[in-house]
Amino acid sequence: MNSDLLALAAHGLIDLPWWGYVVVALALTHVTIACVTIYLHRSQAHRALDLHPVVAHFFRFWLWLTTGMVTKEWVAIHRKHHAKVETADDPHSPQTRGINKVLLEGAELYRAEAKNLDTMAKYGHGAPNDWIERNLYTRYSWQGVGVMAVIDVALFGPIGLTIWAIQMLWIPITAAGIINGLGHYWGYRNFACADASTNIVPWGIVIGGEELHNNHHAYGSSAKLSSRWYEFDIGWMYIRILETLRLATVRKVAPQVKVDSTKAVADLETLQAIITHRYAVATSYAKLAKAACAAEFAALRARHGHVDLPSLRRVKRWLAADPVALPERERAKLEQTVEKSSVLQQIYHMRQELATLWSRSTESSEQLLVRLQDWCHRAEASGIAPLAQFSMQLKRYA
Numbered sequence: 390m391n392s393d394l395l396a397l398a399a400h401g402l403i404d405l406p407w408w409g410y411v412v413v414a415l416a417l418t419h420v421t422i423a424c425v426t427i428y429l430h431r432s433q434a435h436r437a438l439d440l441h442p443v444v445a446h447f448f449r450f451w452l453w454l455t456t457g458m459v460t461k462e463w464v465a466i467h468r469k470h471h472a473k474v475e476t477a478d479d480p481h482s483p484q485t486r487g488i489n490k491v492l493l494e495g496a497e498l499y500r501a502e503a504k505n506l507d508t509m510a511k512y513g514h515g516a517p518n519d520w521i522e523r524n525l526y527t528r529y530s531w532q533g534v535g536v537m538a539v540i541d542v543a544l545f546g547p548i549g550l551t552i553w554a555i556q557m558l559w560i561p562i563t564a565a566g567i568i569n570g571l572g573h574y575w576g577y578r579n580f581a582c583a584d585a586s587t588n589i590v591p592w593g594i595v596i597g598g599e600e601l602h603n604n605h606h607a608y609g610s611s612a613k614l615s616s617r618w619y620e621f622d623i624g625w626m627y628i629r630i631l632e633t634l635r636l637a638t639v640r641k642v643a644p645q646v647k648v649d650s651t652k653a654v655a656d657l658e659t660l661q662a663i664i665t666h667r668y669a670v671a672t673s674y675a676k677l678a679k680a681a682c683a684a685e686f687a688a689l690r691a692r693h694g695h696v697d698l699p700s701l702r703r704v705k706r707w708l709a710a711d712p713v714a715l716p717e718r719e720r721a722k723l724e725q726t727v728e729k730s731s732v733l734q735q736i737y738h739m740r741q742e743l744a745t746l747w748s749r750s751t752e753s754s755e756q757l758l759v760r761l762q763d764w765c766h767r768a769e770a771s772g773i774a775p776l777a778q779f780s781m782q783l784k785r786y787a
Contacts, residue, residue, distance in 0.1 A: 401546035410545065414552045418559040419597075421455045424448040425463075425564060426597035426624040427631075433460055433516060434467045437612035438628060441636040449517065453526050453533035454540075455556050460522070462503040465513035469502070470569075471609055472512070474584040480508075481569040484585050488574050495565030563596050572602035579616050580607035580668035581675060581709035591620040598624035607668045608643035616643065649787040655761050657754055660746070662786035663761070667747040674743060674779055675709035678736050681775040685732045699726055708740055735771060739764065 405413065428448035431437045440448070452458055466480050473479045480502040483491045491498065502508055517526075526533075534557060541549030541556075567589070576587030586606035593600040593614060601614040601622060615622035631637035646666050652659070663670050682704050689696045699722060707715065707723045715723065727737040742764055746757055768780035 401544050414555045422597040424452050429463045434464045435610050439638045444636045454537040457531040457534045459527050461513040461516035464516050465509050466502045468512040483574045491570035492566045496561035568599050578603045581671035582606045583711050593622045598622035610641050611643040612639045613642045647787045648785045652785050655784045659786045664747045675705045677775040677779045679705040681773050
């Protein structure tokens, strides 16, 4: 009897080889990631899908056990991040707070913002407020992680404390640090959003699809985070499984660009498509304009010899971005660059004119359409081949 108790204390109810404990730790943390991305992020914060009450409550319960996070706090902080992105009021922008601050102290930034009652009142609407939320999940938010520690030790013995520690660190490192930090600092961009969001990698597996952060900022209310054919969002795969089992209902996904190859003139459908896909339009313009800038840079060097010019990669990034969002030093460098030739000036100013089509305006759709048609006419008559090519593509949006 005593030997059985000693064995139970040493190994817990489940005795595994070393790699078994690794698999268990990864599986448990992945469930937590799925809860964050599907329930907290896509369902609660952005209302991109509705979950069956049983599934939603399982997510709430699991997050209480493994993170101690309160749904209303997470939702409010994330919504404020979108509303105030890359400003001093953004709770966790590496652009304003520094990458090291967000990477290393992301959890501390979260806890500090959770104490902001104004943030909770303004951005936390619609979060669960039932009896169990008020009397257990919110009132005893950190007691859940203590229950998880007891469960881990009972199941796996002393090694269970290590598994528990990994569970406790997983969200602060991956979500508060990597997504909020690297997701606004390093990676690639599909869409020229007005913020610094990036896709860290095209395969969203480890962090449930949240790696595709630039796609998310482009279409914040989309339940699907992947955009290109080579991107994979495992969170979306889980959502589709839940939908098949009638445990979830998708409310919104990012619209896809439709092209009508027979169109020769921009119409109201074209205008609406440009407004809807404005980030994709800006990115596409920057790609084609890069070719025109390359040719013009070569011509400038042929005429004047050595000319101080930025890299084409920087020029492409400048043309994709809103100049107001650029740092003052880069904006000044951009203005110095375009002054070197009329071609560069035309490329730059036509990019600004294009942006006014989707900016807030008191003009009617018909007035905006006249400006769009005039823009296309001037682009095709500019003598700049990439600009003319872009205009022809733009008119085919439907």
